[in-house]
Amino acid sequence: MINKNSPLPIYYQLAELIKLNIDNGDMQAGEAIPSERQFAEQYDISRMTVRQAINNLVNEGYLYRHKGKGTFVSNKKLEHKFVGKLTSFTEDMKKEGYEPSSRWIQFEIIPAFDEVAGFLKIEENDPVYEIKRVRLADQDPVAIETVYMSAQLIPNLTQEQMEQQSLYQYIEKQYNYKIQDGIQTIESTIASEFESVYLKISKGAPMLLMQQQTFLEDKTPLEFVISAYRADRYKFTIEIKREF
Structure with a gap:
């Protein structure tokens, strides 16, 4: 859900929604994501906003582009847990x-x-x-x-x-x-x-x-x-x- 009244940028909200879908398994590794037009129509936002969200997710490693074929879900990132102190x-x-x-x-x-x-x-x-x-x-x-x-x-x-x-x-x-x-x-x-x-x-x-x-x-x-x-x-x- 995109909240257009939220002070959080819309592209950030969309990126978080896509990450949530990846993390909970609704979007699998290797699966093509919807097109910019589909996202724009689904959430009633501009394609430029969608493009920024997708670009950020590509840069973060959640998605990857295959020239001429589209944008796909990357394999899950390796996670290494550390234990440290909680400080401000x-x-x-x-x-x-x-x-x-x-x-x-x-x-x-x-x-x-x-x-x-x-x-x-x-x-x-x-x-x-x-x-x-x-x-x-x-x-x-x-x-x-x-x-x-x-x-x-x-x-x-x-x-x-x-x-x-x-x-x-x-x-x-x-x-x-x-x-x-x-x-x-x-x-x-x-x-x-x-x-x-x-x-x-x-x-x-x-x-x-x-x-x-x-x-x-x-x-x-x-x-x-x-x-x-x-x-x-x-x-x-x-x-x-x-x-x-």
Whole structure:
């Protein structure tokens, strides 16, 4: 389902729908996807929007093109799971010796669309915070972060409160919640025009796309986060040990 009233770009929503169909097996590896015209007619969107969604999925490795034949579903990506510590951006930057800060793009309460409702395990159209920020290290923009949280789980949250301290620290102190763990996926992507403006990079520049679902101690989902990192300024390092 495409929500044209959502602040999320339509091409991004379409790409997520296609990925969902791939992940749940509705679209199999090697199968041709519908044409741009079919997608455009089905969702009442422009072919240019469809093309951008498909281009992004090709760049991310979900789809591949066969000249003269069409666009097809790729084999599933290999997944290697690591176990690490759950920390906030603020905590990470301070640990590395940088001064973290944020430049606000958006803070509002919106009705949860289906993808966000699914990650937060709430009903579609329930109120959620949509928090969009440019994350900076020593005043240099390194990421755009979009956070979704249930406004019923975390009532009365304000932008001013988030400006005063780390979101995690505020939640644990104010609501006496214990943030337990989370699941992250990290993939390669390229910068959209929106991201290029806020991160001061070229459109199409390499990016690292991270999605995170964070849970409280009782396994209640706390947040769903989409973060787009500049690949020229950010890398993920994971310490691993061999167990015997």
